[in-house]
Amino acid sequence: ETIDRQTQIELLTPAFDAITLAGADYDLKAQDSATGKRYTLLKNKEVIEILVMDNSFTDQVVDAINKDQEEG
Structure with a gap:
């Protein structure tokens, strides 16, 4: 699935x-x-999750950050 530039911006923002909110x-x-x-996705330069951009x-x-914070 190819995601156009505008959709990438809408997903990345x-x-x-x-x-930013996570710290x-x-x-x-x-x-x-x-x-x-x-x-x-890194936390203190350690890999938390590797993601592929899709919808x-x-x-x-957000899920990876929440999971990391729950485990932390």
Whole structure:
């Protein structure tokens, strides 16, 4: 599934808002792979989750942060 640039912006903006609200310990890095762009959610430079952008991207980021905070 190809996601256009506008949709990417619409998915990334609330994802970064969630990261900002969660605290400065979290970061999201993009990296290109053979199968497309992947996003790595980090906390204190440790990998929390590796995500692929699709229509549920924002929910995946929020869920990963919530799960990490519950475990932390």
